[in-house]
Amino acid sequence: MEAPKIKAVMPVAGLGTRFLPATKATPKEMLPVVDKPAIQYVVEEAVAAGIRDVLMILGRNKTAIANHFDSVPELEQKLSEKGDDRKLGHVTRTSDLADIHMLRQGEPKGLGHAVSRAAQHVGDSPFVVMLGDDLIDERDPLLPKMIEVNQQRGAMVIALMEVDPDHISMYGCASVDATDDPDVVKVTDLVEKPAKEEAPSNLAIIGRYLLTPDIFPVLERTGPGKGNEIQLTDALKDVAVDPENVDVYGVIFRGRRYDTGDKLDYIKAIMRIASDREDLGPDLRPWIKEFAATL
Ligand code: G1P
Secondary structure (H helix, E strand, C coil): CCCCCCEEEEEECCCCHHHCCCCCCCCHHHCEECCEEHHHHHHHHHHHCCCCEEEEEECCCCHHHHHHCCCCHHHHHHHHHHCCHHHHHHHHHHHHCCEEEEEECCCCCCHHHHHHCCHHHHCCCCEEEECCCEEECCCCCCHHHHHHHHHHHCCEEEEEEECCHHHHHHCEEEEEEECCCCCEEEEEEEEECCCHHHCCCCEEEEEEEEECCCHHHHHHCCCCCHHHCCCHHHHHHHHHHCCCCCCEEEEECCCCEEECCCHHHHHHHHHHHHHHCCCCHHHHHHHHHHHHHCC
């Protein structure tokens, strides 16, 4: 689907403490998932949905991300002299993918604060916020449906996924009403990382949000919430419960998603993606079976 005016905003400010020591000097978004850094999958997902303009909100120590999406003339020239077009393609692909803009977050005051920094860049069009820890399998596109719901209803749209009730405390959680589309719900309330007993549902926010600029004044007046951080979930709750503001809808995602922010899920993501790849799968799949038999 073409979405020429929609820009993507990617907050990449997290410290990645769950992956120490790997993330001591390397941003967690640069950890490889098979042979591409996690953040490249997210940019490719945006591009596949027709988005050409990406704004990254960077925290400290994120220079490697800026370098990854920049061109490297010396390397390109060497590979071109050698006639290694395949490797040259890998190098130039990341710099040609999209128009990537970078902005420093400044003080790390939470996801809501990071998103509020994008106000000037996005202007008066809807935009998507994409979190780097959540990888959506390219075979199960999610953004096109979210863009469609935004265009039909003029609403903000968040991606929701049913999770094990034991895990809801790791996510923003939504109260919803059904609509005539089984994959679309109207969001009536939101709570950031509730205890299992207090969660209104098992519908978790996954890291894709289609927001309208109406979010910015709400973020401005949102105080610190969970973890003493300015939470995007709290601002979205205010929008959802305010009859004067735009509506908030949820698209229920039933496809393959990988949480690369969690160590075990990160390993599973690599195994699943590699075993489905044409270049690696044929050798990896029988090995996995042999290995599993030894466990
Ligand atoms: C953030 C959001 C949370 C959302 C999650 C999705 O939390 O605050 O509402 O469910 O992303 O990955 P984080 O994982 O950054 O703590």
